[in-house]
Amino acid sequence: MAEQSPEPVRFGILGCANIARKVSRAITVAPNATISAIGSRTIEKATAFAKENNYPSTTKIYGSYEAVLDDQEVDAVYVPLPTSLHLKWAVLAAQKKKHVLLEKPVALNVKELDVILEECELNGVQYMDATMWMHHPRTIKMKEFMSDSQRFGTLKSVHSTFTFLAPTEFLKNNIRVKPDLDALGALGDAGWYSIRAILWATDYELPKTVTALRDPELNEAGVILSCGASLSWKDGRVATFHCSFLTNMSMDIVVSGTTGNLRVHDFVIPFQENVAPFYTVEGSKFGELLLAIYPAPSEQEVSTDLSQEALMVEEFSNLVESVRGQGCKPENKWPIISRKTQLVVDAVKASIEKGFEPVEVVY
CATH class of the missing domain: 3.30.360.10 (Dihydrodipicolinate Reductase; domain 2)
Known part of the structure; x- marks a missing residue:
């Protein structure tokens, strides 16, 4: 009997930043990922963004970031919000057991980043920053x-x-x-x-x-x-x-x-x-x-x-699957590189x- 392929990692997108258009495309192209939900400060903006960027018809549309994090069918979140909002939303995502792909710059300073990384570690979720050329x-x-x-x-x-x-x-x-x-x-x-x-x-x-x-x-x-x-x-x-x-x-x-x-x-x-x-x-x-x-x-x-952005999503999703499906610990390489940067x-x-x-x- 052939071994079944893992289910794709289900992404939630927090916000409708311009860079999110590029990463949304990458998620749809990556072989092991899919867009499950998007949230914005208004449901109208989220709806328009999903339509403009050809989101799957199954994507759930929310008028808040909290709703994305509360969705049990979201495995990981991509966070392209302004840097001043990263601390709040990356920490909350980790606490909700969502794996975190965080847009750069990842924080306003290393003190903030340390809080984010600590929450990711405490909650056993994978962290990666979205520096695409690395992939x-x-x-x-x-x-x-x-x-x-x-x-x-x-x-x-x-x-x-x-x-x-x-x-x-x-x-x-x-x-x-x-x-x-x-x-x-x-x-x-x-x-x-x-x-x-x-x-x-x-x-x-x-x-x-x-x-x-x-x-x-x-x-x-x-x-x-x-x-x-x-x-x-x-x-x-x-x-x-x-x-x-x-x-x-x-x-x-x-x-x-x-x-x-x-x-x-x-x-x-x-x-x-x-x-x-x-x-x-x-x-x-x-x-x-x-x-x-x-x-x-x-x-x-x-x-x-x-x-390169699709390869980034693919690698991140592979790491998420190793945690989700194989019981591995999150890869620590990416938090260390982020912190040094x-x-x-x-x-x-x-x-x-x-x-x-x-x-x-x-x-």
Whole structure:
């Protein structure tokens, strides 16, 4: 008798944020997940959102977030609410025994995140943040190159940028520029990705110190629109990042080793959904009369049948099933990575507030 496949993980969506459109699509595409319910502050808004985004006809529509969490047929929730609301709703979701896929930035500070993670652990639910590029197969291939000591050598430096030119309407009214909704601004929204990229490249070893770069750009309410920082490790490794709502789009990681380099130009969102390139070079040398550099970087292309957000949902759902169906403990990797990312975000913010002094990072 053939073994039956596990039932798909049933997701509830809290809110109708724009990013929820993308993740909703990913849930419908992932082979082991389905949308079971959506809740908004009004049932009219939730109904319109479900229709606009082609939700299954079986999706239950609620006029509150509480109703989604009270639904016994919801296994997990995706939380794309403003950062200032994460603490309340992620904690309540965990207490209701719902597994938590939490949009980034995951909290306003590590103190809030620790409360969320503690509740997830106490209630035996899986936690993951929604940093989608982590789940693209390209990310694995890039790490394989960096782990090859003969080709890449020893890591020396990392530089990452994530910037985009936000329209005037965004800069006036988007939640990411409102101090009561997303007080971390560009640091929490775009900077989160670059900080995660740096930690990924360093195998999640926290830096010794973080020093914010001078002259960040703030709006009238004091929310960060553009900033950067330098990070340093005890062994001499260094990293820098820049994030901005005020600069043409860039999504770069440049990783330099003693014998090789890696570059990727679209790490946050690949230029194409199903294929993603990166570039490697080894043993670079100056040519005759310094007129050229050789060898030229080689392009590596990585294909995927599922988008990176669908792969994220698939991996999260696999972890949920291992807890739900096999009695396993939740995977602790993702809470640890989230917490380390939040610690560096906090350190950058603290360095800005302390006049750009170095801030030590302690786990």
